[in-house]
Amino acid sequence: MEKLVKEIIARVLNVDLEVITDTLSSGDIPQWDSVGNLAVISTIEQELNIEFPLEVLFDLTSVQSIIDEVIKLIHD
Amino acid sequence: MLCKIAEHAINTPDKVALVEAGHRVTYAQLIAHVESAAGLLMCLRIKQGDRILLMAQKELEFIYLYLACHLMGVVCVVVDSSAPQERLNYIARVVNPVMVFDNRESSDKESDPCRQIDEKRGLAYGCPAVSLSEINRFDESIHPESVPSSIAPTDIADVMFTTGTTGAPKGVCLSHANIAGSASNTIAFIGTNADDIEALALPLSHSFGLGRMRCVLMVGATLVLVNNFANLKSFFSVLEQEHVTGFGMVPAVWQYIKRLSGTRIARFAKQLNYIEIGSAALPVEDKRLLMELFPDTRLCMHYGLTEASRALFTEFHADAANLDSVGRPASSLVDVCVLNDDGRPVADGTDGEICVRGNMVTKSYFLEEDNRDAFFGDWFRTGDWGHRDSNGNIYLTGRKKELINVGGEKVSPAAIEQAICSLGVADCACIAVPDPNGVLGEVPKAFLVAGNERLSFDSLKDGLSRLLPPHEIPVLWEWVDSIPRTASGKIQRLKLK
Numbered sequence: 001m002e003k004l005v006k007e008i009i010a011r012v013l014n015v016d017l018e019v020i021t022d023t024l025s026s027g028d029i030p031q032w033d034s035v036g037n038l039a040v041i042s043t044i045e046q047e048l049n050i051e052f053p054l055e056v057l058f059d060l061t062s063v064q065s066i067i068d069e070v071i072k073l074i075h076d
Numbered sequence: 077m078l079c080k081i082a083e084h085a086i087n088t089p090d091k092v093a094l095v096e097a098g099h100r101v102t103y104a105q106l107i108a109h110v111e112s113a114a115g116l117l118m119c120l121r122i123k124q125g126d127r128i129l130l131m132a133q134k135e136l137e138f139i140y141l142y143l144a145c146h147l148m149g150v151v152c153v154v155v156d157s158s159a160p161q162e163r164l165n166y167i168a169r170v171v172n173p174v175m176v177f178d179n180r181e182s183s184d185k186e187s188d189p190c191r192q193i194d195e196k197r198g199l200a201y202g203c204p205a206v207s208l209s210e211i212n213r214f215d216e217s218i219h220p221e222s223v224p225s226s227i228a229p230t231d232i233a234d235v236m237f238t239t240g241t242t243g244a245p246k247g248v249c250l251s252h253a254n255i256a257g258s259a260s261n262t263i264a265f266i267g268t269n270a271d272d273i274e275a276l277a278l279p280l281s282h283s284f285g286l287g288r289m290r291c292v293l294m295v296g297a298t299l300v301l302v303n304n305f306a307n308l309k310s311f312f313s314v315l316e317q318e319h320v321t322g323f324g325m326v327p328a329v330w331q332y333i334k335r336l337s338g339t340r341i342a343r344f345a346k347q348l349n350y351i352e353i354g355s356a357a358l359p360v361e362d363k364r365l366l367m368e369l370f371p372d373t374r375l376c377m378h379y380g381l382t383e384a385s386r387a388l389f390t391e392f393h394a395d396a397a398n399l400d401s402v403g404r405p406a407s408s409l410v411d412v413c414v415l416n417d418d419g420r421p422v423a424d425g426t427d428g429e430i431c432v433r434g435n436m437v438t439k440s441y442f443l444e445e446d447n448r449d450a451f452f453g454d455w456f457r458t459g460d461w462g463h464r465d466s467n468g469n470i471y472l473t474g475r476k477k478e479l480i481n482v483g484g485e486k487v488s489p490a491a492i493e494q495a496i497c498s499l500g501v502a503d504c505a506c507i508a509v510p511d512p513n514g515v516l517g518e519v520p521k522a523f524l525v526a527g528n529e530r531l532s533f534d535s536l537k538d539g540l541s542r543l544l545p546p547h548e549i550p551v552l553w554e555w556v557d558s559i560p561r562t563a564s565g566k567i568q569r570l571k572l573k
């Protein structure tokens with residue numbers, strides 16, 4: 001799952017996979033701006049058939065936090 | 077503008093001018109860095125009137141070099157470093173720079189910064205390239221007698237490239253007087269003062285962000301550099317920790333803030349003296365929500381273009397009865413009028429083209445061919461359609477220029493169409509449609525006529541990602557049998573929905 005989420009983020013932001021490290025946060029690279037962040041969130045929701053609750057969107061600020069939330073939603 | 081900054085360095089030398097990732101630069105240090113960057117320009121034999129291509133970075137070094145260019149009379153061509161290479165190459169071909177300053181690391185850290193010219197890296201631009209980081213390694217200040225004394229207010233300070241209706245970007249020449257005029261108009265309207273601390277999350281490659289930087293430094297306030305708005309948690313902590321009193325945003329950012337954080341930003345209402353909004357339309361209901369959340373904050377929205385920065389202003393609380401207006405002239409030095417196709421004024425309430433003149437309006441585009449039809453006498457033609465009421469408020473009703481406003485970024489449909497056709501589509505037309513996600517305002521929709529084979533939308537998007545920046549790639553796609561055109565071949569976009 002971790003690899004899949006990273007692949008989606010890399011594809012949406014149009015950057016190499018190795019750029020998407022666990023600690024990378026939104027805003028750290030020019031491609032991950034506000035528009036890029038919305039695209040990341042909506043593409044993950046569509047492709048993994050999940051929906052991030054509104055109250056967690058504010059906290060999805062890093063690759064790791066997104067992976068953790070995806071795993072939680074899929075297990076729930 | 078530099079004179080004002082120099083005054084702050086003398087009168088309030090220890091006042092913090094810039095903050096980047098916790099690093100603080102006082103006004104005295106700022107001037108020293110600018111003088112050092114000017115020394116580097118001299119060392120590189122860049123002289124008054126020369127043009128340099130400056131890749132905009134949200135970094136201190138960019139600001140030092142930008143101001144140093146103004147000090148030395150060097151013309152800054154500020155470009156977005158993330159723009160497609162083809163666009164950067166086009167701009168370089170047009171302006172013929174003597175050097176490009178980018179953010180790539182120099183290959184040899186040991187040698188003299190003046191020798192850090194990378195001929196190979198600059199080949200694409202037809203000139204040598206130097207890394208912005210060299211500024212940090214160069215500490216020889218310029219001698220006062222080396223500063224040109226013949227820089228006139230009407231000399232070109234910046235060339236900013238803006239989207240052209242034909243697809244090719246247009247270089248807008250802005251004089252020292254233009255950029256200082258725009259800043260002083262904006263400062264006076266918004267009320268920014270030396271006690272303010274502003275968070276700058278807007279890009280410095282655009283007129284809005286660059287203008288905010290100039291306003292803050294001109295008035296002797298503090299500017300806190302923030303990468304962008306993507307990480308709202310981080311942006312909010314900057315607001316809190318740095319006791320920020322103002323910031324600028326485009327309407328798409330407001331939609332983003334609402335979507336990801338609801339109304340949490342209202343907890344900063346008491347500390348925020350002002351918010352400047354601009355670059356695209358903001359729905360009236362959002363203006364009302366902002367007024368509710370920020371009852372004591374000046375909510376200033378500008379209307380303008382790179383060619384005529386911050387021409388009009390409105391403040392939501394003061395102009396609550398006219399929230400659907402784009403405002404009135406920013407200062408007594410700015411005029412606005414509504415003209416018909418012959419360049420004659422129309423009566424109040426009658427639609428025509430919005431035209432402006434004033435201290436911030438460009439005198440010309442870089443290429444003579446772009447000046448054709450750009451002015452009615454000394455009135456700059458905005459390409460926007462609208463009218464004026466009897467109180468002088470301006471209302472927009474349409475757009476004469478066929479541009480798509482994607483979250484504040486102006487996009488030429490012609491540029492998208494050229495890129496799509498280059499991928500093997502027989503014919504195509506793009507129009508603006510409302511963003512289905514309700515964030516960006518407008519997004520491009522493409523109508524396609526199949527060529528020899530019908531390519532998938534995914535493969536077209538993939539192909540376009542190598543030719544266009546992400547915001548220019550159409551969000552909606554539709555195959556059609558033909559593109560409606562006039563007898564002369566012009567696309568009839570109004571017939572497409």
